[in-house]
Amino acid sequence: MISLYNKTLTDPLLLQIVEKVHAGERIQSAEAEVLFESKDLGFVGALANTIRERMHGKFTFFNRNFHIEPTNICVYDCKFCSYSRLLKEKQEAWELSEHEILEKVRSYDGIPVTEVHIVGGVHPKMGLHYFASLIKKIKEIRPEIHVKAFTAVELEYMCRKAKLSYEEGLRILKEHGQDSLPGGGAEIFDEELRSVIAGDKCNATEWLQMHETAHKLGMPSNATMLYGHIEKYHHRIDHMERLRKLQDKTGGFNTFIPLKFRNKDNQMSDVPEVSVIEDLKNYAVSRIYMDNFAHLKAYWPMIGRNTAQLSLSFGVDDIDGTIDDSTKIYSMAGSEEQNPSLxxxxxxxxxxxxxxxxxxxxxxxxxIRNYGIAEETEVTA
Ligand code: SF4
Known part of the structure; x- marks a missing residue:
C-alpha cells in the first residue's frame, strides 16, 4: 500500500503502474487499458504530469507558423471529414494557384515565423513534381523557413501517381526543400475501423512505411491519432503501440498529437463527441504510454484555448503555433475556434x-526564446 497524490492505493495493478512510472519504465497495453477505464481523472492526470514534469519541467512549447492549404478537393471520402470536397462540388471547394500560394508566403516578409505547414485535400491533378517545384519556390522566397508538408496519405497518392517508390518520391521532395512531415492521416490504424471511417485512402501499413522511409532519409515527422468516434480504448492502445514500435526503431517522431473527432457537417454527424474529461484522460494516458515520444501536443484550434490550458496539467507540453487563421480543417468540423489565430x-x-x-x-x-528565463535558467528541449 502506498500513498500517492493524496490518496491511498491498494489496487495491485494501479500500484504496479505507479511504480513503473516512478521508475521510468514502460507500461504495457493492459495497464493502459486500466488507466483508460479509471474513473479517477485526477489520479491519471497526476501520473501523466509526473512524467511531463520529469521530461520538461514547467516548460511549454509553441512555435510561430502559418498554414497553407492548397486545396480542399480530395479524391477520398473519409466519413469523419468536414473539409474535403469532390472535384464536382465547385461551390465550396478551393484550389489555390501557385501565384496565390507564393503571395501568401511573401505576405509573411519581415514576420519571424519559423515554419510553414502545408497540407490539404488529395487533389487528382496536383502531383509530386508540382509540389516539389512549389516548395523550391517557397524556399527561394524564404530560404530559412522550415517546410513541414504533406501527410502520408497525400504522399502515398503522389508517389503512386508518379510511379515512384516512397523513397524516390520523398527524396525528390527533400531535394527541393521539404524538411519534415506532419502527422496527419493516421486516423486509427485498426484495419476494420479504418475500413469503415477511411476505407479508400492509404492503409495503416502504408502510413507507417511512409514515415519509416522519411525517418531513414533524415526527415523527421509527427504522428496523430483520431479519437472519440467509434473506436474503443483497445483500438487507441493498438494505434499507440504501432507508433511506439516504429519510434523504437527509428526515433524519427518529434511529437504525438491526439486529434479529437468533431461531428459537424460530415457523414458521422450522428456520432456524439466525447467530453472534455475524455480529452484530458486521453492526453494523460498518451503521455504515460508513449514513453519514447519526447513531446505531446494539444492542437488548440481543435480543442479550444480553455481545454488546451487544462491539458498542460495532463501530460501535454506543446500547444502548437500561432497559426494566424490559416487553417480551416477544424473550424469546418465545428471546433470551438472558428477563426483560429493567436x-x-x-x-x-x-x-x-x-x-x-x-x-x-x-x-x-x-x-528560439525562453520566456521564463528570469525564473528558470535552462530549457531541456
Ligand atoms: S480526411 Fe483528408 S484524405 Fe480524407 S477526405 Fe478529408 S481531406 Fe481527403
Missing part, C-alpha cells in the same frame, strides 16, 4: 495563465 503574446499569456513557462521553439524543438 498572436505570440496571446499564446505566451495563455501558457502563463496555466502556471507554465512559455518557450518558443522551431519545428525541431530548438529553443
Amino acid at each position: 498572436s505570440t503574446s496571446e499564446l505566451v499569456e495563455l501558457i502563463r495563465q496555466a502556471g507554465k513557462i512559455p518557450v518558443e521553439r522551431d519545428t525541431l524543438y530548438k529553443v
Whole structure:
C-alpha cells in the first residue's frame, strides 16, 4: 500500500503502474487499458504530469507558423471529414494557384515565423513534381523557413501517381526543400475501423512505411491519432503501440498529437463527441504510454484555448503555433475556434495563465526564446 497524490492505493495493478512510472519504465497495453477505464481523472492526470514534469519541467512549447492549404478537393471520402470536397462540388471547394500560394508566403516578409505547414485535400491533378517545384519556390522566397508538408496519405497518392517508390518520391521532395512531415492521416490504424471511417485512402501499413522511409532519409515527422468516434480504448492502445514500435526503431517522431473527432457537417454527424474529461484522460494516458515520444501536443484550434490550458496539467507540453487563421480543417468540423489565430503574446499569456513557462521553439524543438528565463535558467528541449 502506498500513498500517492493524496490518496491511498491498494489496487495491485494501479500500484504496479505507479511504480513503473516512478521508475521510468514502460507500461504495457493492459495497464493502459486500466488507466483508460479509471474513473479517477485526477489520479491519471497526476501520473501523466509526473512524467511531463520529469521530461520538461514547467516548460511549454509553441512555435510561430502559418498554414497553407492548397486545396480542399480530395479524391477520398473519409466519413469523419468536414473539409474535403469532390472535384464536382465547385461551390465550396478551393484550389489555390501557385501565384496565390507564393503571395501568401511573401505576405509573411519581415514576420519571424519559423515554419510553414502545408497540407490539404488529395487533389487528382496536383502531383509530386508540382509540389516539389512549389516548395523550391517557397524556399527561394524564404530560404530559412522550415517546410513541414504533406501527410502520408497525400504522399502515398503522389508517389503512386508518379510511379515512384516512397523513397524516390520523398527524396525528390527533400531535394527541393521539404524538411519534415506532419502527422496527419493516421486516423486509427485498426484495419476494420479504418475500413469503415477511411476505407479508400492509404492503409495503416502504408502510413507507417511512409514515415519509416522519411525517418531513414533524415526527415523527421509527427504522428496523430483520431479519437472519440467509434473506436474503443483497445483500438487507441493498438494505434499507440504501432507508433511506439516504429519510434523504437527509428526515433524519427518529434511529437504525438491526439486529434479529437468533431461531428459537424460530415457523414458521422450522428456520432456524439466525447467530453472534455475524455480529452484530458486521453492526453494523460498518451503521455504515460508513449514513453519514447519526447513531446505531446494539444492542437488548440481543435480543442479550444480553455481545454488546451487544462491539458498542460495532463501530460501535454506543446500547444502548437500561432497559426494566424490559416487553417480551416477544424473550424469546418465545428471546433470551438472558428477563426483560429493567436498572436505570440496571446499564446505566451495563455501558457502563463496555466502556471507554465512559455518557450518558443522551431519545428525541431530548438529553443528560439525562453520566456521564463528570469525564473528558470535552462530549457531541456
Ligand atoms: S480526411 Fe483528408 S484524405 Fe480524407 S477526405 Fe478529408 S481531406 Fe481527403
